[in-house]
Amino acid sequence: MRKIDFRVWHKPLQKFIEFELIFNNKNTMIRVFDDDFGCSDAYDIDDDFVIQQYTGFKDSNGVKIYEGDILSRGRYEDLTIMSPDKDRPQLMGCCEDYCTELSAYKVKQYKIIGHVNEEDE
Numbered sequence: 001m002r003k004i005d006f007r008v009w010h011k012p013l014q015k016f017i018e019f020e021l022i023f024n025n026k027n028t029m030i031r032v033f034d035d036d037f038g039c040s041d042a043y044d045i046d047d048d049f050v051i052q053q054y055t056g057f058k059d060s061n062g063v064k065i066y067e068g069d070i071l072s073r074g075r076y077e078d079l080t081i082m083s084p085d086k087d088r089p090q091l092m093g094c095c096e097d098y099c100t101e102l103s104a105y106k107v108k109q110y111k112i113i114g115h116v117n118e119e120d121e
Contacts, residue, residue: 004054005053005054006051006053007051008052009050010032010034010037010049011048011050013034017036019031029042031043052068053067053083055067058108059071059110060108060111063112066115068083069081069114069115070113070114071113079094079110080116081093081102093110
């Protein structure tokens with residue numbers, strides 16, 4: 001069984017931050033451990049935080065692939081990793097024209113070239 005792993009992008013700082021998720025009966029909060037963020041209090045998760053889950057796959061360089069990563073296999077295509085849902089539980093990569101299911105073998109043909117949050121900058 002693979003470990004469930006997340007990363008968090010903080011929109012105002014425009015970077016990934018060190019964090020801890022805190023689960024309680026009412027909601028999920030986030031405690032931030034980042035020098036640029038200031039104090040390490042617990043915060044409600046709002047639109048400033050983008051939580052992305054590890055897919056369980058690694059790219060051609062052995063780097064973990066998370067939701068929202070942009071993958072490339074040279075001149076052929078760039079795909080954005082989509083979040084799985086109940087209608088589409090498998091790993092999907094989408095570009096402007098189509099979406100394709102990515103197997104463990106196929107995903108190793110790609111390398112991470114960025115993530116969707118960088119495109120918002």
